[in-house]
Structures are given as structure tokens and as C-alpha cells.
Amino acid sequence: MVNGVNEVEGGGDGASSSGSDTVTAARARMLKRQRIDFSDDGSQAHQTTALPGRRCFVTVGATAGFRSLLEEVSTAGFLQGLAAHGYTILDVQCGPDHAAFQSRVAALSDEDRHGVSVRSFGYTGEMNAYILDCRGEENVRPAGCVISHGGTGTIGEVLGVGAPLIVVANPTLMDNHQLELAESLEERGLAVHGHIGTLVSAIDRIAERITQGTLDALPPYSPPPFPVAAADRVTLFDWMVLTCYPDQLAAQTHLSNLGMAEADFANEQQQLPVAGNGNGPALAVNNQENNGMLQLD
Structure with missing residues (x-):
């Protein structure tokens, strides 16, 4: 008897007890976790050790x-x-x-x-x-x-x-x-x-x-390979910033857009004809006006 409750004893013909058939909840869970292996004829072959809690x-x-x-x-x-x-x-x-x-x-x-x-x-x-x-x-x-x-x-x-x-x-x-x-x-x-x-x-x-x-x-469990593949390199921190900090994401997106706008403007300027080369209208260059265009915010 354990804590006033009769333990169920395993026997070859089944379980038996000397009184109440009630078992503690913890004991019942332990029995449920145990794995019983059987031989081909259906008889019990052996019982493995119960899994831990x-x-x-x-x-x-x-x-x-x-x-x-x-x-x-x-x-x-x-x-x-x-x-x-x-x-x-x-x-x-x-x-x-x-x-x-x-x-x-x-x-x-x-x-x-x-x-x-x-x-x-x-x-x-x-x-x-x-x-x-x-x-x-x-x-x-x-x-x-x-x-x-x-x-x-x-x-x-x-x-x-x-x-x-x-x-x-x-x-x-x-x-x-x-x-x-x-x-x-x-x-x-x-x-x-x-x-x-x-x-x-x-x-x-x-x-x-x-x-x-x-x-x-x-x-x-197998640890992930190292180095991590490029497609899997987005970290949880990156994901958290993208999903939980919309203001920060908007600021980063704004800066990125400004950078692209500046690059596009520079490319357009390079493709315009140069003044006096006979290939088209001259490009009037005003340093003050041009600088103002580049100061994007």
C-alpha cells in the first residue's frame, strides 16, 4: 500500500490487488506511458522501462x-x-x-x-x-x-x-x-x-x-547545418522588426526609396546629352538648383 492506496502488481496472468483497485492518478499516467512488447504468438515478451515524465x-x-x-x-x-x-x-x-x-x-x-x-x-x-x-x-x-x-x-x-x-x-x-x-x-x-x-x-x-x-x-533532434543556407538567413529579430515595429519598417523603407530615387536621378543625368556636342539640346547646369534636388527627405 502506497499513501493509503493499493499498488497494482503486475503478474503473468494480469494485475491483482489486495483490496481496492484504485490507483493514484500519477501511477495511472505512468502505466499508460509504459510500452509493452509482444511476441508473435501474442504473449507478453518483455516490458521496457517507462518513459520519464x-x-x-x-x-x-x-x-x-x-x-x-x-x-x-x-x-x-x-x-x-x-x-x-x-x-x-x-x-x-x-x-x-x-x-x-x-x-x-x-x-x-x-x-x-x-x-x-x-x-x-x-x-x-x-x-x-x-x-x-x-x-x-x-x-x-x-x-x-x-x-x-x-x-x-x-x-x-x-x-x-x-x-x-x-x-x-x-x-x-x-x-x-x-x-x-x-x-x-x-x-x-x-x-x-x-x-x-x-x-x-x-x-x-x-x-x-x-x-x-x-x-x-x-x-x-539534428542541429541545423552550418553555414545556414542563404534562403533561411532571415532571423527571428528581422521577422520581429518587420511585423511588430511598423514605424521602424516605414522609416527603413523610406530611406531605401530615397536611395533608389537618388540613384535613378544620377542615371538619368548621365544619359542626357552634353552641352555643345552637337547631339542634341544643351543641358543647362545650375549647381544650386541641382544640389537642391539631391537633398531629398
Whole structure:
């Protein structure tokens, strides 16, 4: 008996118990994840080791703090939401608020944690390893998710790996520019836009995407070739500028148009006949007027 509930014991003729047939939700999920191999005659040949639980990686970036996100992912309600979908590990990159996060986690009871192991650190040089741990791979690990602030660097890494992604905008940064990015990523189907106060619903939506997209059974990850092909060199930062900063795009387009206009004007001047060469009417040159034409704005 474990925690007052009878364990189901595997036997050659089937499972049996000494009382109630009820098992814990966590045990049921574990049994569901196990793969049973059968011989040609239909009898059980052997049982492989169960896949590990899902992993969630939360990152707030290396510069600014995001305490409201850290506070939510260290609540009993959020951990319960993770456990309901088979998550067993929560890794949190806390930035400058690591000590405050540790204090919150230390105050949680075992019951509050719902079987989820919570690990944290301030900064790391191994971001890609934590992201890869959230990428599903057939017969290796189920898909988890990355919960990220709206930093383009982190988002680019997650999208490149193919791990499920929740983007939570940090409203304290640069005119809330991360909100535009999060909304645009969701519109394009690249990520779930998560909101402070309702992150459990974002985890529910990630679970739907994992099921619909068979993200638990991806092939092994292969890093992209280097150098990157010319057709694929548009970075996430370039895409963000083009989609989320229309004023900047308009300014860049205006400058580009001015440059082309100046080049066209210079070409036209070169094609006009020179004064006094007998090939056509003379070109009157007025330096003051010509300079004024070139000062485009």
C-alpha cells in the first residue's frame, strides 16, 4: 500500500490487488506511458522501462526580472496543473530574483508540489540543454513545454528545436513590445500566448497541441547545418522588426526609396546629352538648383 492506496502488481496472468483497485492518478499516467512488447504468438515478451515524465522549463532571461511570472509558477495551483498533464520536473531560470523564488518554493508543502520536482537557478550557459529536455522524442521522452518571456533570443532557440512554447509578455519592458510579439507568434501558430493569472489554461492548450501534432513522437533532434543556407538567413529579430515595429519598417523603407530615387536621378543625368556636342539640346547646369534636388527627405 502506497499513501493509503493499493499498488497494482503486475503478474503473468494480469494485475491483482489486495483490496481496492484504485490507483493514484500519477501511477495511472505512468502505466499508460509504459510500452509493452509482444511476441508473435501474442504473449507478453518483455516490458521496457517507462518513459520519464514531462518537463517544463521557465525562463525569464538574463537581464530584467519577471517576478510576477516566477510567483505564479511557484504556486500549488500551477504545480497541480502541471501534474495533471504528467509533468514531473519544473526547471526555472530566475535571473535576479532567484533568492525570492527559492523562498517561495521552500514554503510549499509536499502536498502543494503535487509530485513535481522544482529546481531553480539564476543564470545558465546551457539554455539549449534545458530546451531540448522539453522536446518530445519517440521512445525517449514525451514533449513538455518551455514558458518564456518575450525575448527573441530564447524564442528563436525554442522554435529552432521544435519544443512546445508558451510566451508570456513582460509588461514592464519597452512599451510592452513583448505583447505584440506574443500575439503575433500565436496568430502564426508558432506558440501559445500565456497570461499571468491563467497559465494553467496555457498548459492545457499546450497539451492539446502535443496530442494533435504528435509531438511526443518526434525523430531525434539534428542541429541545423552550418553555414545556414542563404534562403533561411532571415532571423527571428528581422521577422520581429518587420511585423511588430511598423514605424521602424516605414522609416527603413523610406530611406531605401530615397536611395533608389537618388540613384535613378544620377542615371538619368548621365544619359542626357552634353552641352555643345552637337547631339542634341544643351543641358543647362545650375549647381544650386541641382544640389537642391539631391537633398531629398
